[in-house]
Amino acid sequence: MTELTADLYDEHGEDLQSVATQFQSLGGRARFSGPIRTVSCFEDNALVKSILATPGDGAVLVVDGAGSLRSALMGDMIAESAVANGWAGVIINGAIRDRVAIGALDLGVKALGSNPRKSAKRGFGTADAVVEIDGVSFIPGRTVYCDEDGILAER
Secondary structure, eight states: OOOOHHHHHHHHHGGGEOOOSEEEESSOOOOOOOEEEEEESSSSSHHHHHHHOOTTOOOOEEEOTTOOOOOOBHHHHHHHHHTTTOEEEEEEEEEEEEHHHTTTTSSEEEEEOOSBBBBSSSSEEEESSOEETEEEEEOTEEEEEEEEEEEEEOO
């Protein structure tokens, strides 16, 4: 990512949606962008794990975990898989775990916080559908931009 989100917003204005929720930057890469892929799940990370185990080709996985902080939707092993498979980053509307290890990886990670508790592994949820977080629609195939200032998504 070459341009900062503030500069992108100045240039493109309302063509971009800005997420007001204050996500924490938890990965080793603070600035990242890429085509959007999505998962919607609640306290169950089986879909997150299976998708991040496939070629990412520089994409960003946006995970709508409904804001739950009761269990982690990604840990260090899943994050390592994402790096190995070429994902640019992961945005999680929920919690992660293993934040020190994830912070050392070359992966952009935005999440609400952390919790050491593992999530369920039943495989419930949907993939590659439009998800909405804080009034912002994340549309698969469109681009998302993340840096220290926040998250922007193409309309």
